[in-house]
Amino acid sequence: MSGFQVLVVAGTHGNEVNAPWLLDQWQQNSHLINANGLNVCCVEGNPAALQAGTRYLDRDLNRSFSAELLKAPKEKAYEIARARELLAVYGPDGSNPSQIVIDLHSTTAGMGTSLVVYGRRPPDLAFAALVQARLGLPVYLHEGDSSQQGFLVESWPCGLVVEIGPVAQSLLHWKIIEQTRLVLEGCFDAISKVKSGLANYPKHLVVHRHLGSIDFPRNENGTIEFCLHPYRQGADWEPIQKGDYMFIGLDGSLIKFDGDDGSIPLFINEAAYAEKEIAMSLTKREVWLLSDHWENALSKLIV
């Protein structure tokens, strides 16, 4: 048996309960998910937050994997300790190492089933292209945002985030569980095809490239003064034009979009992002030609 292992993380946020439930059921009954013969290791990202039913205890675990935080000896947050522990055990150089990680999330935004890639690492792009070709999923490429750093998957040589919504926090929901199962099987199938040399790469990868984020209009005390306009609620992945309604006040006053025509908003009204001062992120849809370099980089990891 090769040392190749896929790590699947669920419950990185403790109030996203569907993926942890799915993996728990899978551990009781191996027939529930087809792993295509891969060596898969499942772990709860933030078990203490899952137990408490909250997103996190001290800080967002999925913003706790920056090299700076991991190395800082004085960092006492539970999530920093947990990040170090996950890396010590399951990291690429850990005691039970994995080379690829799939981090399963849910969102209150109407994202459907989607993939998130952080930066432009060649194996990530190759992996996302294979899953996109198989399942038709949209890909959000997150990059160049200094206010958002330290994502879990960046600490492994290759990693995708799966985001599925809309679903309320802490709510077990059949549809979300089934979507999670399908995307996991799609990921396993893609990896096993690479392993057996049968990967059928598409010619293109369609990405929604992160441009920046928009906050709710707030007053001088930081209180939100305008809600999301109902036209935008659940309208993730739909392009917007200058002048489209964005926010609305209780007196009916409107705030319109003032950016580039064709911008595509994502993570619209994700409940957990209000504290990050994000009402939505804006992206640009781009079609990228696949590169041999990406494919080779992914193949090298999967042995």
Place this chain on the structure above:
Amino acid sequence: MSGFQVLVVAGTHGNEVNAPWLLDQWQQNSHLINANGLNVCCVEGNPAALQAGTRYLDRDLNRSFSAELLKAPKEKAYEIARARELLAVYGPDGSNPSQIVIDLHSTTAGMGTSLVVYGRRPPDLAFAALVQARLGLPVYLHEGDSSQQGFLVESWPCGLVVEIGPVAQSLLHWKIIEQTRLVLEGCFDAISKVKSGLANYPKHLVVHRHLGSIDFPRNENGTIEFCLHPYRQGADWEPIQKGDYMFIGLDGSLIKFDGDDGSIPLFINEAAYAEKEIAMSLTKREVWLLSDHWENALSKLIV
């Protein structure tokens, strides 16, 4: 000016953010909600939980108003102290007394806009009948459940709970805010009509009388083993028959309804109720003739 005052409570659960936001906006701009000239006092039920973004700190505030808990000197929970404080200030014998309370909630269940009445207190039934006649809202009559006690509104001579959903916890959502505003105005209109002697009572009150609650199927460790069946998700207020699908396992196994034909499930898959071991409550729809006694009891409070 008479001493009559209506108390409106929002954020009794700290992760139900729409009503608190509405009342905060109203305090800045009195034109946003028509109070029909009533003396209205607004208060945040659980400000510490709102600040923390959680349902509660130590225990559910809306199960903390039982006489037993309020009198127990050793009870140190924040929510017990807060319950005592709310009563000392806004209670019927408080320093700034109110005679009627409206407690604004939201839910992840597909309840639409609905009213909840606790027990069969005559003024509650009269008030609910007036609001139902005006807005056509369904009424859930909660009673006779020894596992669920100590609701806030029971500590005032008259009180209704408003439940609006579906909406995720901690999510500001325009539709929910507008529904909350409409039902508040309907309540104020009903009270002002009683005050001016112009109340137009319907002949009947339609209630959904609480029969009991059903938990998710769990294993011996208390872990949920079957999800809600997708046919039930969002199907609050829809009658079910013996044999209807209730829960589903990941292997496709089904659990069917085994109760009385025509039972009507409510609060289906409310995220906060899993910890209370409630997947849904079952009710029976009944049509009650209005009673003069109810109307007189309400009129006596509104002077």
